Amino acid sequence: MSQAEYDAAIERTLMAVEDALDNCEWDIDYERAGAVLTLTLEDNGTQVILSRQSANRELWVAAKSGGYHLAFENPGWKCSTTGEDLPTLLDRVLTEQQGEPVSLELEGV
Template identity: 50%
Template sequence: MNEAEFLAEAEATLLALEDAIDECEGALDFESSSGILTIDCEDTDTQVIVSRQLAMQQIWVAAKSGGFHCQWDDGQWRCTTTGESLHELLNRVLTEQSDGPITL
């Protein structure tokens, strides 16, 4: 994947996450700026940070449970340590940091 392709995929992913958060039933809010999506878990006053990392061509997730790196693999972002898709990973860490289940 070249730099332009990475930026396009990462931007599309972050925008899709914003839409999913808007539609989510959970107590979530977000702020987005310059390739960094800050997701606020309002019921527990915690955050999950999702950011694009151009040099590594990865999307990184920072949560209370740790840091995770997602690599583009066969048409989706996949966590390099857990094997979860980015959406599976976010559903898990957001549920862990919220008072109820979260499904994006």
């Protein structure tokens, strides 16, 4: 994957997460600063952070349960430690932090 392809994949992914958050039923605020997307669960103030790691061409997710490194494997992002794809990983960590099932219905990333 070239740097340009990586940059495009990150941008598509962060935009897809933002769109999913806009359409979800949970009170999850988000703020984006460049290639860092911070999700804040309003019920308890905990955060999940997605960030670009250009040197490794990875997407990192930081949550209360740990840090996760994802590499792009067609057709989407895959976690190197858990084997989860990004939608599954995000739903899991958000559910753990929210204390009830969360599904962003995130597709295509």
